[in-house]
Amino acid sequence: MTGKTVLRNARIATQANDQTPYGMINDGILVLADDQIDWVGAAADAPDEYLSLDAVDLEGRLVTPGLIDCHTHVIFGGDRAQEFEMRLNGAGYEEIARAGGGINSTVRATRAASLEQLIEGALPRVDALIAEGLTTIEIKSGYGLNHETELNMLRAAREIGKCRPITVRTTYLGAHATPPDYKDQDDAYIDEVVIPALEAAHAEGLVDAVDGFCEGIAFQPRQIARVFDVATALGLPVKLHAEQLSNLGGARMAASYGAMSADHIEYLDEDGVTAMARAGTAAVILPGAFYTLRETQQPPIDLLRRYKVPMALATDCNPGSSPLTSLLLTMNMACTLFRMTPEEALAGVTRNAALALALNDRGVIAPGQRADLAIWDVEHPAELSYRIGFNPLHHRIFGGQV
Ligand code: DI6
Ligand code: FE
Helix, strand or coil: CCCEEEEEEEEECCCCCCHHHHHEEEEEEEEEECCCCEEEHHHCCCCCHCCCCCCEEEECCCCCCCEEEECCCCCCCCCHHHHHHHHHHHCCHHHHHHCCCEEEEEEEHHHCCCCCHHHHHHHHHHHHHCCEEEEEEEEECCCCCCCCHHHHHHHHHHHHHHCCCCCCEEEEECCCCCCCCCCCCHHHHHHHHHHHHHHHHHHCCCCCCEEECCCCEEEEEHHHHHHHHHHEEEEEEEEEEEECCCCHHHHHHHHHHCCCCEEECCCCCCCHHHHHHHHEEEEEHHHHHHHHHHCCCCHHHHHHHCCCCCCCEECECCCCCCCCCCCCHHHHHHHHHHCCCCHHHHHHHHHHEEEEEEEECCCCCCCCEEECCCEEEECCHHHHHHCCCCCEEEEECCCCCC
């Protein structure tokens, strides 16, 4: 019985059954064996062999799965604080973009950064997320928009996974915007940069999934489909920024490729929701971008509930529309802005975030799952969504390591 860690006197939000809200087990025991969960249940049901082991007393603290941020752009050069200030002094978003600001200012700064600078710049953001119990993060490219820098962003993401105790899942987002060097030549950009860079990044083992931005100011569904065809041929799963500012039918198109998720989706209609439900495509709700852009169109939460589309929540951490590095604040925003329940919010950053990344070894607390856990100084899981700007993390366990 060596190599086992027993945690007792725990209140465990397993997210693994619907017999109790949150799959809650009060007075629970957790047994970890190496990097996996070996046993979980009520103390009263624990096998004698576990009760005789030395145990860590959690003194009634709440245990949840480690948090998962399933949609981020944490790697980028520079920042856009000055644009934020300019907008508050009256400048328009488009005016700033025409003056060479907006996403293109981030592209310039990202291209100018070395691999080391990209890593150094992202780590404080990643560390802020880790300090709140994050154990898995998805990181996108999409601010290079040329061959070399798109690959460098993905290399930086892989390096971050080596220098922090977290799992990093990379997503290739070459189809994020058309860069200035291809102004008004979207199709040529896709043919000459997006697709060849995807093939090269895949050959280097840098890509876990492929994403795109389907929007009037970005790419049309038919253009994204060309990228998804290549992804599918390479055996890579896809996901999509869809219906953020308008409804182009992006979610439906993504669902037709069996997409893991459709993200943002403020303008999604019932047609799109049913297509997602049929395809098993998760919804990724991003309240940070809604808040920052002062959007008023709400994502169709009731329809997603009615058709049982799993709802994940993520920061969308990026320098333009969501400079957000807190999953706890994201949960609070989802509750207050979208009337998601605290139970849905917690599932959104655990079980459903794992679904959105097609990771079936995490996101719930059950035997055989990874021992990625967050231990909180709170009594009830609703407290995680309720407080604003408060971090009650007590300990984080990654792969069984405290
Ligand atoms: N949707 C967004 O809100 C961000 N990207 C995307 O696809 C905006 C990115 C930026 O402004 O830098
Ligand atoms: Fe995004």
